[in-house]
Amino acid sequence: MSKRTIQLEVLRYRPEQDKEPVFQTYTVPCEEEWVVLDALNYVKDEIDRTLSFRWSCHMFVCGSCGYKIDGEPKLGCKAFLRDYGDHIRVEPLDNFPIERDLVVVLDDFMEKLQSVKPYLIPKEEKPVSAGEYLQTPAQLKAFKQYSMCINCMLCYSVCPQYALAPEFIGPAALALAHRYNMDSRDVGRKAREDMVAAHEGVWECSFVGACSQVCPKDVDPAGAIQQAKFTSAIDYVTSLVGIGGK
Amino acid sequence: MHVINADIVIVGAGGAGLRAAIAVAEADPSLSIALISKVYPMRSHTCAAEGGAAGVVKNNDTLDYHFNDTVSGGDWLTDQDAVELFVNEITKELFQMEHWGCPWSREGSGHVAVRPFGGMKIMRTWYAADKTGFHMLHTLFQTSLKYPSIKRFDEYYTTDLMVEDGACHGCTAIEMRTGEMRLFRGKAVIVCTGGAGKIFPFTTNGAIKTGDGMAMAYRAGVPLKDMEFVQYHPTGLPGSGILLTEGCRGEGGYLLNKDNYRYLQDYDLGPATPTPVLKSMELGPRDRLSQAFWQESKKGRTVQGKWGDVVWLDMRHLGEKLINERLPLVRDLSISYVAADPVTDLVPVRPVVHYMMGGIHTDINAATPIAGLYSAGECACVSINGANRLGSNSLGELLVFGARAGRYAVEHAKASKPVSREALVEAQAADAEDRIKSLFKRSGGTERVATLRREMNMSMEDGCGIYRDEKSLRDTVNVIADVRARYRAVSLEDKSSVYNTDLYQTLELGAMIECAETVVHSALHRTESRGAHQRLDHVERDDINFLKHSMAYYNPNGDPRIDYHEVVITKSQPAARVYGAAAGGQAA
Numbered sequence: 064m065s066k067r068t069i070q071l072e073v074l075r076y077r078p079e080q081d082k083e084p085v086f087q088t089y090t091v092p093c094e095e096e097w098v099v100l101d102a103l104n105y106v107k108d109e110i111d112r113t114l115s116f117r118w119s120c121h122m123f124v125c126g127s128c129g130y131k132i133d134g135e136p137k138l139g140c141k142a143f144l145r146d147y148g149d150h151i152r153v154e155p156l157d158n159f160p161i162e163r164d165l166v167v168v169l170d171d172f173m174e175k176l177q178s179v180k181p182y183l184i185p186k187e188e189k190p191v192s193a194g195e196y197l198q199t200p201a202q203l204k205a206f207k208q209y210s211m212c213i214n215c216m217l218c219y220s221v222c223p224q225y226a227l228a229p230e231f232i233g234p235a236a237l238a239l240a241h242r243y244n245m246d247s248r249d250v251g252r253k254a255r256e257d258m259v260a261a262h263e264g265v266w267e268c269s270f271v272g273a274c275s276q277v278c279p280k281d282v283d284p285a286g287a288i289q290q291a292k293f294t295s296a297i298d299y300v301t302s303l304v305g306i307g308g309k
Numbered sequence: 310m311h312v313i314n315a316d317i318v319i320v321g322a323g324g325a326g327l328r329a330a331i332a333v334a335e336a337d338p339s340l341s342i343a344l345i346s347k348v349y350p351m352r353s354h355t356c357a358a359e360g361g362a363a364g365v366v367k368n369n370d371t372l373d374y375h376f377n378d379t380v381s382g383g384d385w386l387t388d389q390d391a392v393e394l395f396v397n398e399i400t401k402e403l404f405q406m407e408h409w410g411c412p413w414s415r416e417g418s419g420h421v422a423v424r425p426f427g428g429m430k431i432m433r434t435w436y437a438a439d440k441t442g443f444h445m446l447h448t449l450f451q452t453s454l455k456y457p458s459i460k461r462f463d464e465y466y467t468t469d470l471m472v473e474d475g476a477c478h479g480c481t482a483i484e485m486r487t488g489e490m491r492l493f494r495g496k497a498v499i500v501c502t503g504g505a506g507k508i509f510p511f512t513t514n515g516a517i518k519t520g521d522g523m524a525m526a527y528r529a530g531v532p533l534k535d536m537e538f539v540q541y542h543p544t545g546l547p548g549s550g551i552l553l554t555e556g557c558r559g560e561g562g563y564l565l566n567k568d569n570y571r572y573l574q575d576y577d578l579g580p581a582t583p584t585p586v587l588k589s590m591e592l593g594p595r596d597r598l599s600q601a602f603w604q605e606s607k608k609g610r611t612v613q614g615k616w617g618d619v620v621w622l623d624m625r626h627l628g629e630k631l632i633n634e635r636l637p638l639v640r641d642l643s644i645s646y647v648a649a650d651p652v653t654d655l656v657p658v659r660p661v662v663h664y665m666m667g668g669i670h671t672d673i674n675a676a677t678p679i680a681g682l683y684s685a686g687e688c689a690c691v692s693i694n695g696a697n698r699l700g701s702n703s704l705g706e707l708l709v710f711g712a713r714a715g716r717y718a719v720e721h722a723k724a725s726k727p728v729s730r731e732a733l734v735e736a737q738a739a740d741a742e743d744r745i746k747s748l749f750k751r752s753g754g755t756e757r758v759a760t761l762r763r764e765m766n767m768s769m770e771d772g773c774g775i776y777r778d779e780k781s782l783r784d785t786v787n788v789i790a791d792v793r794a795r796y797r798a799v800s801l802e803d804k805s806s807v808y809n810t811d812l813y814q815t816l817e818l819g820a821m822i823e824c825a826e827t828v829v830h831s832a833l834h835r836t837e838s839r840g841a842h843q844r845l846d847h848v849e850r851d852d853i854n855f856l857k858h859s860m861a862y863y864n865p866n867g868d869p870r871i872d873y874h875e876v877v878i879t880k881s882q883p884a885a886r887v888y889g890a891a892a893g894g895q896a897a
Contacts, residue, residue, distance in 0.1 A: 120357050
């Protein structure tokens with residue numbers, strides 16, 4: 064009763080043999096509880112050893128298995144077959160060069176992530192022996208949402224600005240900068256401003272909001288970017304009238 | 310072959326590897342670090358740890374309590390000098406994580422909050438909702454970006470350690486993007502590659518947990534210690550094996566059998582009180598809870614499901630607010646994967662392979678018997694976990710011993726002399742490359758990776774699971790030997806260079822077979838029951854013959870050689886493990 068057969072159409076690209084990406088369709092017998100990632104693994108194990116894709120945790124937290132599934136970016140482990148028809152198309156995420164099959168090149172993102180100084184910059188270093196920095200649940204809540212990003216790249220794949228202007232730092236990295244800026248223990252906003260408020264930073268965002276819609280962790284990068292724009296604007300105005308910010 | 314020189318080479322960029330890298334960078338910024346991983350750091354399986362990290366921080370707690378819980382939880386197979394060091398250092402490490410920005414959950418006062426966990430006498434588990442490992446991993450990764458001396462090699466698959474003259478001088482790794490082999494030369498190497506849960510069919514472990522580092526060290530001559538001790542986590546989702554954190558029970562969830570009865574009270578864990586009591590019932594240790602499930606199943610008191618027997622995890626009385634605040638991932642996973650909302654429904658669960666207590670033999674400085682080779686995290690066995698790890702000690706372990714591995718590797722690197730016979734190291738690297746090339750040349754293979762993996766998986770579960778006996782273990786020994794022999798007849802279907810996952814899965818299968826043989830042979834030789842190793846034919850603990858660590862040595866031509874190593878006992882003499890009413894635990 065529980066078996067179901069689907070046609071899984073996967074974009075293949077093997078740079079050593081394919082001039083350009085081509086679709087290949089596999090017939091996959093599935094269990095009703097499966098996710099698209101399970102169907103891909105069936106192909107890998109039983110049909111075609113040459114198919115390559117990234118995956119690991121199978122529980123929405125490692126961020127490895129972002130693919131475009133029937134035209135929408137999804138985590139393969141969170142795309143349940145029950146929500147799809149009997150023909151499912153799987154492609155690599157848009158806006159990234161394809162390295163091989165569903166595997167995309169992440170170098171650009173890894174550099175951008177580092178460029179926003181995504182680490183705590185405290186007012187003064189205190190020794191570990193002095194214990195924790197106090198932080199109330201309300202202060203934690205102010206940034207917690209922005210700390211949930213799993214770097215799955217779904218947001219970059221739908222960002223119209225990143226597609227047009229690849230120098231744009233992009234949703235996940237800007238949301239992470241905002242995460243640290245909003246942390247009550249951190250005073251690094253000025254240090255991050257060079258990147259965040261630069262031309263390729265928050266001002267590039269046209270606030271389409273697609274990033275927040277596809278985020279599997281409800282991080283809301285678009286909201287983070289809007290908030291960052293607001294604080295950058297305040298900084299700019301205060302610098303003009305000479306009343307110095309933080 | 311392209312050579313990359315570094316002072317310290319770290320293999321694995323999960324929690325332990327990142328912590329080690331930062332420790333090296335802080336100890337001496339002039340030392341160059343090559344941090345190699347087969348995945349991007351944020352994909353490492355540390356991210357899947359949910360519940361928390363234990364460290365004494367509240368006024369009602371003492372280091373002795375944490376020590377005693379850990380030693381008795383491990384059924385006295387822990388090395389007590391290592392445990393003492395661990396409980397002394399972990400709280401400092403957790404504060405360090407706080408200073409690096411880890412978003413620990415807080416009390417109203419702004420101090421870090423703690424939650425109860427299984428087998429712990431006092432509430433001492435620091436947590437970040439139910440994504441503690443995720444937040445620790447990302448905090449460590451993001452913090453590591455501060456240090457220019459840490460150079461990452463993401464998506465490089467390490468194949469072999471270079472050992473010459475009894476010392477480790479580096480490793481070989483394949484750049485996955487190009488398929489090209491690299492020789493990483495270093496004065497010290499730290500292996501932080503995680504566990505090997507994927508040798509079992511039903512596991513919380515991600516795809517990457519294939520024991521590569523354990524197998525590498527094993528082949529290089531380091532014994533794998535206490536490999537027969539495999540932890541089953543009591544609450545995995547049926548089918549997928551997805552973990553539901555012990556925090557579910559820490560917050561007050563019940564385990565019910567098919568009659569909606571809290572069956573743990575029948576296994577010396579009661580009485581059943583409505584609110585949680587530390588070291589009792591659902592807050593008993595993982596080995597006891599998983600064993601109780603097995604007994605219930607034998608009595609026909611579990612629920613038959615498509616994916617095997619299950620019991621119910623009941624969190625309905627906790628309320629939506631608490632579940633959303635403290636267990637949001639659990640709710641998301643349960644609804645998505647088994648269509649059960651913990652707020653309103655019983656959630657089906659069954660024990661699932663979760664953690665290897667055993668691993669690469671190290672001393673308390675994370676040093677292996679090979680000079681210059683260190684190891685930390687799940688792949689290592691130091692041993693603070695003994696025969697059964699307590700929940701929330703592994704995230705602590707990777708911090709304390711990851712940092713320690715880094716610092717001792719620095720000392721070693723600074724004292725080391727140039728390798729006298731570099732040519733021999735290069736020859737070893739060439740051999741490693743030849744082995745990969747010969748895999749590509751092999752054709753007409755008669756065996757498939759997926760088939761062999763499945764046979765190994767099923768046999769490990771059938772013969773070497775929660776309960777074992779001589780016959781079941783001998784059957785599994787034979788299957789693993791057969792799989793090992795047939796593995797030589799696997800040939801690659803994919804002969805390409807770029808991101809060839811046929812190749813990496815084939816190499817991973819080789820590592821898993823090596824790990825599996827150490828598990829089953831160590832289990833066969835240990836004719837007693839202790840912690841997570843339960844023999845139906847030897848039901849008692851035997852301190853006279855087996856209060857010692859199993860040491861499995863690689864034998865290229867046959868079964869591993871099993872030897873033993875003394876357990877370090879300082880202040881806690883072996884006694885009965887006591888849980889339930891007799892443990893005198895307080896209300897959680």
